Amino acid sequence: ADRMVNSFIAQQDLSKEFSVVRNELEKGENAPSDVLQERVLSTAYLWHNYGKSTIGSKEDIEQVPISSLRAFYQKYYQPDNAVLLVAGKFDPLKTLALIKQRFGPLAKPSRGLPATYTTEPVQDGERSVTLRRPGDTQGLAVAYHVMAGAHSDYAATDVLVDVLTNQPSGRLYKALVETKKAVNIQGFAPPLHDPGFAYFSAEVRQGRSLDSARTTLLGALEGMGKQPITAAEVTRAKTKLLKDVELLLQKSDALGVTLSEYIATGDWRLLFLYRDHLRQVSVADVQRVALAYFKPSNRTGGTFLPDNTPDRSPLPAAPDATALVKDYQGEATLAAGEAFDASPANIDARTTRSQASNGLKYALLQKQNRGNAVTLELKVR
Structure with missing residues (x-):
């Protein structure tokens, strides 16, 4: 205290x-x-x-x-x-x-905490990032924007993540790990206060095809339209997740940490609301969530390429601008020009009109311009 x-x-x-x-x-x-x-x-x-x-x-x-x-x-x-x-x-x-x-004796502060107001705009197309650093294995990652943790669809999203990543029955595990295209896979969708994300990754051995693994990964994540979620998959995932909640309630230390996370989500009771929503999740709910969020326009992909000698472009530190201009004199000051009255009468009074021997008519307007600039305009008809 x-x-x-x-x-x-x-x-x-x-x-x-x-x-x-x-x-x-x-x-x-x-x-x-x-x-x-x-x-x-x-x-x-x-x-x-x-x-x-x-x-x-x-x-x-x-x-x-x-x-x-x-x-x-x-x-x-x-x-x-x-x-x-x-x-x-x-x-x-x-x-x-x-x-x-x-x-109890701690006084409530007089200051108020500002409410957050930034809402992430709907993603307008697939994005990607490549990382080159020293490492032993290649890596792939995919993130999709999803709903906030308090939303009723979050439970269906959690079921979907388990359908994809469960070991050994998950779709990603079967498509990538069992086929030796990846060493391991993982995925999670944390219950966040604001609209969050579902994140998936795969570790690929060097020498294995990263393109092949990526194609398989995206095919499994975004292929529910062609290969719909099954009742058996949803039942298995719900059984596991509900059992996880049951076991959590028996461990006071883990329960305390989890409740603190749900407090950050919005309220500690959201844990139990999540459990209730989980019981009600249907195959149609999971399929709907998959088609709504797991698609290219909502995807951000990442690729890790091991490189023990990555080519970098380090930048010099920003110089002290005050020190640079301390004794700066510059060049001769430009002529300031004059404050010119642009009325028709003044323009006419300041203009000299004449005609050259070849018939060329000209008009000269004398005026002090900034930097002693001279302007010439020639019209030919």
């Missing part, structure tokens, strides 16, 4: 944490599948924050000022933006009393 509002974020503490966070970043950077997922999602989400990496870049970590961290802490680490979860065997009355004793 004390740390929620009274932590003193010191520069020396930040300096100590740099190496810890940097190691976490480098761990992710050394996993091609993680980097490919980040690249695919950042390509799928052009505007919404779901396309932004949580940890940021190495430069972010090394250069973030302590003042920014303090401001973030003071804005978000407040009781009106927190949920306390207690999981396990405990005395509810004593626990509530202790919570009130420790957290």
